[in-house]
Amino acid sequence: MLNKRSSFTGGIHPPYSKGLTKAKQIELCKVPELVTIPLQQNIGAPCQSLVKKGDKILLGQKIGQPRGYVSAPVHSSVSGSVKSIETADLPTGVRFPCVIIENDGSDTLDPSIKPGKLEDFSREELINIIMESGIVGMGGAAFPTHVKLSPPSDKTIDTVILNGSECEPYLTSDYRLMIEKPDDIIYGLKVIMKILDVSKAFIGIEDDKPDAIYAIEAASKDESGINVVKLHTKYPQGAEKQMIQVILGRQVPSGGLPMDVGTEVNNVGTAAAIAETVKTGKPLYQRIVTVSGGAVREPKNLMVRIGTSFKDVIDCCGGWIEEPVKVIAGGPMMGCAQHTLIVPVMKGTSGILLFTEKEAYEREPSNCIRCARCVEVCPIRLAPLYISAHSLKGNMEEAEKLNAMDCIECGSCSYICPASRPLLPSIMVAKKAIIADRKRQAEADQHRQNKR
Ligand code: SF4
Ligand code: SF4
Incomplete structure (x- = not known):
């Protein structure tokens, strides 16, 4: 060792x-008697359902086919029959189509x-x-x-x-x-x-x-x-x-x-x-x-x-x-x-x-006291207080310049902040805005190239 x-x-x-x-x-x-299997469970492209209401299903059967290479198929965790395919809440905070399967209790393996x-x-x-x-x-x-x-x-x-x-x-x-x-x-x-x-x-x-x-x-x-x-x-x-x-x-x-x-x-x-x-x-x-x-x-x-x-x-x-x-x-x-x-x-x-x-x-947030503890604990050596401040003002370009995209979302800065500043949530908002902006720019570039 x-x-x-x-x-x-x-x-x-x-x-x-x-x-x-x-x-x-x-x-x-x-x-359980009923399982709800999301058609997207990974980073990347979602899956397309391979089954429909009423289909008989086996344990381990593939029920979702990836729509791209950066994706992974999904399989049934029980044997039984498809009750419905409907949108449901996921623990990731989004709603997404899921295959709902009634378990027949036999665990008949594919x-x-x-x-x-x-x-x-x-x-x-x-x-x-x-x-x-x-x-x-x-x-x-x-x-x-x-x-x-x-x-x-x-x-x-x-x-x-x-x-x-x-x-x-x-x-x-x-x-x-x-x-x-x-x-x-x-x-x-x-x-x-x-x-x-x-x-x-x-x-x-x-x-x-x-x-x-x-x-x-x-x-x-x-x-x-x-x-x-x-x-x-x-x-x-x-x-x-x-x-x-x-x-x-x-x-x-x-x-x-x-x-x-x-x-x-x-x-x-x-x-x-x-x-x-x-x-x-x-x-x-x-x-x-x-x-x-x-x-x-x-x-x-x-x-x-x-x-x-x-x-x-x-x-x-x-x-x-x-x-x-x-x-x-x-x-x-x-x-x-x-x-x-x-x-x-x-x-x-x-x-x-x-x-x-x-x-x-949870404590109520108060004003930043410039103690720099968030900077000391950041494992990526970012300046969370400044990135967060720019994000809260909607100034995403400045947040990007301070390498907001390198944040690994560990939450150490929020944890240590004596003023309970919403550091990680605001940095996450900045990251989302920067990604959306990059996507928009890439689409605009593509559009310009197509017109040439
Ligand atoms: S959440 Fe991001 S900014 Fe905060 S400590 Fe972790 S890596 Fe640094
Ligand atoms: S830890 Fe909190 S109070 Fe201290 S500098 Fe960072 S944001 Fe400000």
């Missing part, structure tokens, strides 16, 4: 609050699903298996994994990193996975290494998870080229650029990607999902979700079928002790607040947090 010498600049130490579920083994969540072995497949076949299985980044970003594992020919990848830091407070699904299924994680890592043709890999785990470090080390002890790296516990240790900086000492350039510095970073959950699909042929139709927070009766780590409603998942934890004042999909730093529990678990849903009034306490 490598003890990592340095840390990234900035970062914070929020209360980690993982004790509620840290010792809870992964349990199966009751499979017969085209066949087990396999890593040695049986070429690199191209492995990429195709991952693409057809609908695997996306399981850490929450939900970027299609087959795209990440297909860098352009002018990029040379020499090292792979697996992210086992799980630095978001409350969440323990990756932690439990590392303890309970370390062999799957290593198997999935070997698939990734074969695809990218690399012989060197690091698995980064924060030093507050010694038993996870022990389990992963034991599972990888006979594998050459795989090293476990013990990282300082600090948020956002799990951010890609920070992991690369700490583990490889390489700096991803502004606007660049990990492949620009010869590496790819995947979550340990993604590696385990890859192992599952290569070994069993089953596509991604379930995931581990941490259900936690002071309002939950019995906090748990649950294996949940995609499309199960938050309400059904919470019921599986005995409901709540007191009505939560805030419900979050994901972690408290980067997650999304919910206005209803009738939203489905998606491929990127790492947690469901139910906060009491005390946990969700």
Whole structure:
């Protein structure tokens, strides 16, 4: 094991609050009578439905076909029949068409699903298996994994990193996975290494998870080229650029990607999902979700079928002790607040947090006191106070000049601000406006070129 010498600049130490579920083994969540499967669950293009009302459906059957390469198909998480295809609320805060399936309770598996072995497949076949299985980044970003594992020919990848830091407070699904299924994680890592043709890999785990470090080390002890790296516990240790900086000492350039510095970073959950699909042929139709927070009766780590409603998942934890004042999909730093529990678990849903009034306490914003603490904690070395101030005045050009687009939306600045300034929300507004403006300009340029 490598003890990592340095840390990234900035970062914070929020209360980690993982004790509620840290010792809870992964349990199966009751499979509901009805699942709501969104036709978009990833960054990139949405899917087109392959089914219609009344169709009989098998467990693991592909029901959504991607409309572009940067996308991932969706599969049924139950067997049964299609009740309807309708627009529904998603935990990402949008409404989108979903396939609603009535579960027949038999879990009849699609017969085209066949087990396999890593040695049986070429690199191209492995990429195709991952693409057809609908695997996306399981850490929450939900970027299609087959795209990440297909860098352009002018990029040379020499090292792979697996992210086992799980630095978001409350969440323990990756932690439990590392303890309970370390062999799957290593198997999935070997698939990734074969695809990218690399012989060197690091698995980064924060030093507050010694038993996870022990389990992963034991599972990888006979594998050459795989090293476990013990990282300082600090948020956002799990951010890609920070992991690369700490583990490889390489700096991803502004606007660049990990492949620009010869590496790819995947979550340990993604590696385990890859192992599952290569070994069993089953596509991604379930995931581990941490259900936690002071309002939950019995906090748990649950294996949940995609499309199960938050309400059904919470019921599986005995409901709540007191009505939560805030419900979050994901972690408290980067997650999304919910206005209803009738939203489905998606491929990127790492947690469901139910906060009491005390946990969700928010102060009224006051004037900035120019203390610069937001600058000190920003892991990207941005000036959140100025970007935010420009955004609030609608001055997006100035926000762009201050590199607003490099913000990784970690929320460290908002967390530390003694004046409770709305730093991250206003920076996110600026980013959206800049993206929209760039798109408009690109369309205008295209229009001009077409006229020539
Ligand atoms: S500006 Fe962005 S990257 Fe920097 S601390 Fe705030 S949210 Fe994180
Ligand atoms: S942390 Fe808050 S109060 Fe301090 S400089 Fe930044 S925005 Fe202003």
